[in-house]
Every structure is written in structure tokens, then in C-alpha cells.
Amino acid sequence: MSAILRLPESTAKDVSLVYQFVKAQNVAKVESATELSLEVSGDVVEGAVTIAKYFAAKNQPELLGSSKTEQVEVEEWLSWVIALKALEKKQVVATLKKLDAHLSTRTFVALNRLTIADLLIFANVHKFSKEIKVTTMPNVLRWFDLIQNVAVKNNNIKDFDLIEINLKDVPEPVFAAPVAKKDKKAAAAGDKAAKSDEKAPKADAKAAKADEKAPKAEEKGDKKDKKDKKEKKEKKIAAAPVESDQAPVSRLDIRVGFIHSCKKHPDADSLYVEEIDLGDGAGVHRTVVSGLVRWVPIEEMQNRWVICLANLKPASMRGIKSEAMVLCATANDGSKVELLAPVDTSKVQPGDRVFFEGMEGEPEKILPPKKKYWEAVQPDFKTEDDTLAYFQGKPFLIKTASGETVKCKVLLFRVVESNKLIYFTNNDNNNNNNNNNK
Incomplete structure (x- = not known):
């Protein structure tokens, strides 16, 4: 080992997190020092972002982006990190409000999966976490909580205390009623007419008296118009959807699937393209793109039962539209990834739904990206020593045609540690959903 990381104890926590x-x-052994630096074969590398990129490139280059386009996007946010590190406390809080707006429609900062930008920004924001209020920056807090669970808690990262975050009291957004262009013109015309009325001759008084003697048909017509408008308004109010108390996890359409074929993506070495039967009809198979090449041999992806999320918005992954996501489990140290599957495949069929006892409900046809249902439940998806999958201690249960319930387990092709975090393997199709690039 020819590299030495000289790491100050109280600063450079962002480098420590990536390391x-x-x-x-x-890659490098760590020595205590007063200033941050990395010595590689006699050459000295300085700068937190540069050093962090070096470690990512050596062990997990996907954190830097898998294509030139992705790398450019990540680099832009790394420049943002450098600027953030130079700001004072008040300036940081103001900058985070801009980040909150950016995260309102995204799960991660740069791409549709975790990148080095998320890790570095999290590390630099951590010390300001008490200044972030849920009422003003709910999206930053939601992202912060996701990163501290996925990156810190589940990887046993030191130096970062877990922050308790409550996102239940986020206020509903208040939107000002938009003023149409025609209304603005009408208002302007009304103001102009009002001014001209002040200068109008007194002959208008005679016209006013004549109007008093006019038939009252117009008045009746006005009343009818107002009544019609009121009825239409009431109908619109009555038709407005009411937010229910349905459990967020029940809004996910998690189904049993059967992989009929799997091949390498023609334009991405890390991706598989599968044809999966999810019970949509006889002979109907969905195309699903999954980042599993590194973890599961292609022969183990053929004619295989899996568990999928079926109601994400389809998204293109390197030119191929992916219509679902395969669920997997990963070891705590990130060294292994395994597929989930029914415990007893003889009793299930494609399309059978997964549910959680006491949390049943009708799934969304398509998960609305802004609701962030997946992000809300993902940290509580685990597997235990029995290799079964759980949500908040409740096992994954499959409703079968016979009325029996079947549990879900990790497919143990190889030795896998217990207490794994379940996550999506279809990384780029997130709806802005939380994904890890494995």
C-alpha cells in the first residue's frame, strides 16, 4: 500500500465519510494530521473533493457517474460542494433553501441514484442540521434522512451522529391563485374606464334614470348566471380528492414476477434487460432494466422468480424503457447483493401481490413522484437472520389464488450476511425514487 491519507480529526469529515x-x-492507510492531504507514490494530492474522488474512482467509480453525461452532472455538484465549504453559517442556510427547491422533484442530488455528491454534501450539511426546519426545508430533511440511513447507518460509518427527523408535520403548500393574462387586461381596462368616468358629463345621470325604468330581465339573468357558477363551483369542490390515512407502504404495487429471459444491455455493461411476467395478461411481459451484472451471473437470471415494484413511472435507461424494478437485498458492507423471491414458488403465480398485515390498501396505479412514498418506507425494509424480508417487523406476505400466504426470502446463491437493506436495483428509473447503484 503506497498511499497515505493524512486526516485531521475534527475537520475533513466529508473525506472520512467517502473513505x-x-x-x-x-487503497490508503490513515494517519492523524493537522492538515488534510493524500500522498500517493510520493506525490501529494490536496483538496477534500479531489481526494474523495480519488477513493471513489479506485473502489466505486459508479459514484462518479457511469457515462460522460452523468460525470458532467456530478462534477457540477462537486463544484457546488467546494463553494459550500467556503460559505459562512448564514450563507449556508440560505444556499440550502435553493437545494430544497432542487430536491422537490428529486430523490438524490445529481443523478437518480446515490453519488459522491450526495455523500459530500451530506457531510458538510450535517453540522448545520439543527438549523434546518421542516417547515421551510422539508425536501432537504427528507434527502438528509435518506442519506443518513442508506450511507451512514447501514454502513456503520463513524463520526456522524444520526439525527432524529420528523417529517410528519410538514405544512401543506399554499399556492396563490394565478391571474390569467385576460384578467389582467380586464383589470387594467376597468381602471382606465373608472378614471374616464370621473370626467364624464352629467348627461350620464339621465342615462342612469332611464336604466332604472328598464326591464329587470338583465337582473334575473345575472342571478341565474351566479347560481350556475355557484353550482359548478360546488361540484368542483365535491369532486376534489381527499387525502386518506392509507399506509404509504400499501400504495406500492409489489408483485411476484417471473423472469422469462435476461440479456446484457447493448449500451451499458453494468445493466441487464429482463422480460418479466408480472401478471398483466397472458403472454404479456414487461421490459425491466436492472443494474445487477456486477452481482448476479446472467445464468442465474434466467427463468427465475423475483419480487418487483410494478407501479413506478416507466423511464428510459440508456435507450430502453424500464417498466418495473426488481427488489434485492444487500449486505451491510455492500459486498453482496441478492434477489428476493417467494419462499414457496409452487403456490404463487406472476402478479400475486405482496402485502403487510394491518397495512392493506389499494396501490396507486402510478406512484406520484412528489409524494415520495418509496422514500418514506424504504429505510424500514430489512431482512433478518432467517433470510426473510420484513417491513417494520412485519413479513412480506404474498396473497395467493388459494387464499394461502407465502413469505419472501433472499435467494442465497452465495453466503450473505444477515440484516440487509432492501432496495431497488433498477437504479436510473426512480421517479426520483431512492436507488443505490449496485
Whole structure:
């Protein structure tokens, strides 16, 4: 090992986070120092972002982006990190409000999956976390909580205390009623007419008296118009959807699937393209793109039962539209990824739904991206020593045609540690959903 990371104890926590997350112990040994630097074969590398990129490139290059387009996007946010590190406390809080607006329609900062930008921004925002209020920056807090669970908690990262975050009291957004262009013109015309009325001759008084003697048909017509408008308004109000108390996890359409074929993506070495039967009809198969090449041999992806999320908005992944996501489990240290499947495949069929006892409900046809249902439940998806999948201690249960319930387990092709975090493997099709690039 020819590299030495000289790491100050109280500062450079962002570098420490990346170093631990990518398991860079095999890349460089750590020494305590007063100033941050990395010595590689006699050459000295300086700058937190540059050093962090070095470790990512060595052990998890996908954190830097898998294509030139992605790399450019990540680099832009790394420049943002450098600027953030130079700001004072008040300036940081103001800058985070802009980040909150950016995250209102995204799960991660740069791409549709975790990148080094998320790790570095999280590390630099962590010390300001108490200044972030749920009423003003709910999107930043939601993202912050996701990163601290996915990156810190589940990888046993040191130096970062877990922050308790309550997103239940987020106020509903208040939108001002938009003023149409025609209304603005009408208002302007009304103001102009009012001014001209002040200068109008007194002959208008005679016209007013004549109007008093006019038939009252117009008045009746006005009343009828007002009544019609009121009725239409009441109908619109009555038709407005009411937010229910349905459990967020029940809004996910998690189904049993059967992979009929799997091949390599023609334009991405890390992706598989599967044809999966999800019970949509006889002979109907969905195309699903999954980042599993690194983890599961292609022969183990053929004619295989899996568990999928079926109601994400379809999205293009390197030119191929992916219509669902395969659920997997990963070891705590990120060293292994395994597929989930029914415990007893003889009793299930494609399309059978997964449910959680006491949390049943009708799933959304398509998960609305802004609701962030997946992000809300994902940290509580686990597997235990029995290799079964759970949500908040409740097992994944499959409703079968016979009325029996079947549980879900990790497919143990190889030795896998217990207490894994379940996550999506279809990384770029997130709806802005939370994904890890494995």
C-alpha cells in the first residue's frame, strides 16, 4: 500500500465519510494530521473533493457517474460542494433553501441514484442540521434522512451522529391563485374606464334614470348566471380528492414476477434487460432494466422468480424503457447483493401481490413522484437472520389464488450476511425514487 491519507480529526469529515463508504482501507492507510492531504507514490494530492474522488474512482467509480453525461452532472455538484465549504453559517442556510427547491422533484442530488455528491454534501450539511426546519426545508430533511440511513447507518460509518427527523408535520403548500393574462387586461381596462368616468358629463345621470325604468330581465339573468357558477363551483369542490390515512407502504404495487429471459444491455455493461411476467395478461411481459451484472451471473437470471415494484413511472435507461424494478437485498458492507423471491414458488403465480398485515390498501396505479412514498418506507425494509424480508417487523406476505400466504426470502446463491437493506436495483428509473447503484 503506497498511499497515505493524512486526516485531521475534527475537520475533513466529508473525506472520512467517502473513505469509509467505499471501503478504501485497501487503497490508503490513515494517519492523524493537522492538515488534510493524500500522498500517493510520493506525490501529494490536496483538496477534500479531489481526494474523495480519488477513493471513489479506485473502489466505486459508479459514484462518479457511469457515462460522460452523468460525470458532467456530478462534477457540477462537486463544484457546488467546494463553494459550500467556503460559505459562512448564514450563507449556508440560505444556499440550502435553493437545494430544497432542487430536491422537490428529486430523490438524490445529481443523478437518480446515490453519488459522491450526495455523500459530500451530506457531510458538510450535517453540522448545520439543527438549523434546518421542516417547515421551510422539508425536501432537504427528507434527502438528509435518506442519506443518513442508506450511507451512514447501514454502513456503520463513524463520526456522524444520526439525527432524529420528523417529517410528519410538514405544512401543506399554499399556492396563490394565478391571474390569467385576460384578467389582467380586464383589470387594467376597468381602471382606465373608472378614471374616464370621473370626467364624464352629467348627461350620464339621465342615462342612469332611464336604466332604472328598464326591464329587470338583465337582473334575473345575472342571478341565474351566479347560481350556475355557484353550482359548478360546488361540484368542483365535491369532486376534489381527499387525502386518506392509507399506509404509504400499501400504495406500492409489489408483485411476484417471473423472469422469462435476461440479456446484457447493448449500451451499458453494468445493466441487464429482463422480460418479466408480472401478471398483466397472458403472454404479456414487461421490459425491466436492472443494474445487477456486477452481482448476479446472467445464468442465474434466467427463468427465475423475483419480487418487483410494478407501479413506478416507466423511464428510459440508456435507450430502453424500464417498466418495473426488481427488489434485492444487500449486505451491510455492500459486498453482496441478492434477489428476493417467494419462499414457496409452487403456490404463487406472476402478479400475486405482496402485502403487510394491518397495512392493506389499494396501490396507486402510478406512484406520484412528489409524494415520495418509496422514500418514506424504504429505510424500514430489512431482512433478518432467517433470510426473510420484513417491513417494520412485519413479513412480506404474498396473497395467493388459494387464499394461502407465502413469505419472501433472499435467494442465497452465495453466503450473505444477515440484516440487509432492501432496495431497488433498477437504479436510473426512480421517479426520483431512492436507488443505490449496485
